[in-house]
Amino acid sequence: MRNRREEPVRRAPGALEAEVLAVLGNSAGPLSPSEVQARLRGDLAYTTVVTILTRLHDKGIASREKHGRSFRYHAIDDEAGLAARKMAKVLDGEPDRGSVLARFVTRLSKSDEATLRALLHGDGEDHAR
Known part of the structure; x- marks a missing residue:
């Protein structure tokens, strides 16, 4: 370029x-x-x-x-898998994982929060692919 x-x-x-x-x-x-x-x-x-x-x-x-x-x-991974690996790597480097996750969740949009809740409850498995 x-x-x-x-x-x-x-x-x-x-x-x-x-x-x-x-x-x-x-x-x-x-x-x-x-x-x-x-x-x-x-x-x-x-x-x-x-x-x-x-x-x-x-x-x-x-x-x-x-x-x-x-x-x-x-x-081995698609772009979503690569992003998930990056997020996990950041989380692995933090001593207080709970605080990091809490801050992450509070910054989600309503739509992303709903998607995350559905995934956690097993209702959104099509998003996990």
Whole structure:
């Protein structure tokens, strides 16, 4: 991506991982790094794509299987699963989990609060997918 003066535009932190994860998630099967690179918009270097795929694998977000001399990658989680992992990681780093959860819940919209209540009562299982 470039702006009007042809300078590279920096992505937001995590944006590239999210783009790569979206490519993996929209694929019917595992992809090679070159296949991922071809499906991404922009002109990312092959090595950049391999680095992102390796990071996703190291984080447990993507699986990989040996295919010849390289790997093919597949998403383990979708975007909602990735967001849930991030939320759980933040929560895991807090000594007073109850307070963090209480503050989180008080800041939810009425609609999100209703969704959360339904999920907690087992009434909204279709949202959990």
